[in-house]
Amino acid sequence: MLVEVVQDQAALSERGGAIVAAQVRRKPHSVLGFPTGSTPLGVYERLIDVHRHEGLSFSQVTTFNLDEYVGLPTSHEQSYHHFMWSRLFDHLDVDPARVHTPRGTAEDLEGFCAWYESQITDAGGIDLQILGIGANGHLAFNEPGSSLASRTRVKPLTQKTIHDNARFFEHEDQVPRSAITMGIGTIMDARRLLLLATGVAKADGIKATLEGPITAMVPATIVQLHPHAHVLIDRAAASKLEYRHHDGVAEPV
Numbered sequence: 001m002l003v004e005v006v007q008d009q010a011a012l013s014e015r016g017g018a019i020v021a022a023q024v025r026r027k028p029h030s031v032l033g034f035p036t037g038s039t040p041l042g043v044y045e046r047l048i049d050v051h052r053h054e055g056l057s058f059s060q061v062t063t064f065n066l067d068e069y070v071g072l073p074t075s076h077e078q079s080y081h082h083f084m085w086s087r088l089f090d091h092l093d094v095d096p097a098r099v100h101t102p103r104g105t106a107e108d109l110e111g112f113c114a115w116y117e118s119q120i121t122d123a124g125g126i127d128l129q130i131l132g133i134g135a136n137g138h139l140a141f142n143e144p145g146s147s148l149a150s151r152t153r154v155k156p157l158t159q160k161t162i163h164d165n166a167r168f169f170e171h172e173d174q175v176p177r178s179a180i181t182m183g184i185g186t187i188m189d190a191r192r193l194l195l196l197a198t199g200v201a202k203a204d205g206i207k208a209t210l211e212g213p214i215t216a217m218v219p220a221t222i223v224q225l226h227p228h229a230h231v232l233i234d235r236a237a238a239s240k241l242e243y244r245h246h247d248g249v250a251e252p253v
């Protein structure tokens with residue numbers, strides 16, 4: 001595990017963008033896994049910059065998103081499909097046929113999840129999976145207690161997540177009750193992981209993830225078993241780490 005601590009959110013965006021851009025430069029037909037959330041937004045802005053100002057093409061890239069609310073059409077402003085297109089894909093030269101987001105309105109959700117897995121396999125597997133992390137250590141919608149071997153499936157949202165996400169909707173009743181999410185096993189199959197976290201609100205989750213025992217109660221702890229996990233965090237997110245000399249730490253915090 002490579003743990004890299006940078007100064008702040010701006011530095012993380014710069015560095016995260018450079019890592020993803022380097023992957024695409026090295027392998028133009030890379031398969032990338034993308035998260036939604038506030039953490040990767042600066043990384044996405046950096047990728048748009050690199051495309052616009054350095055001419056990096058994403059036309060051969062294949063993408064898979066981690067998750068999507070069940071029941072929201074792709075046009076819904078709170079759908080993760082809408083988030084990804086408005087924040088990233090609309091501003092790059094991606095081939096829409098190579099962009100995959102889980103379809104929350106699929107009639108046969110179980111069948112869709114199996115199909116999504118098969119699409120990842122057919123694409124040759126994910127080269128680089130970018131990840132955010134919840135304050136409780138969740139990955140995508142794999143909340144505490146999720147099987148560490150899980151595959152893409154429908155998961156009910158916890159009451160806490162429904163409550164937390166209500167701020168994006170007019171009323172808490174409008175928050176979907178379940179989501180399609182890649183499983184922990186699906187995420188672990190990626191060749192490389194890039195886990196991003198900023199801010200003191202993530203410090204406990206990062207400490208548990210990097211220094212705690214591997215447990216389904218903190219799903220992100222599974223990254224300890226990944227052969228190529230790069231954890232990129234800012235000083236605030238690193239502030240509760242006891243061991244300051246993780247393999248590859250760029251500087252002491």
Ligand code: PGA
Binds near residue numbers: 038134139
């Ligand atoms: P955030 O969400 O990037 O908005 O903090 C991350 C997550 O909950 O996985």
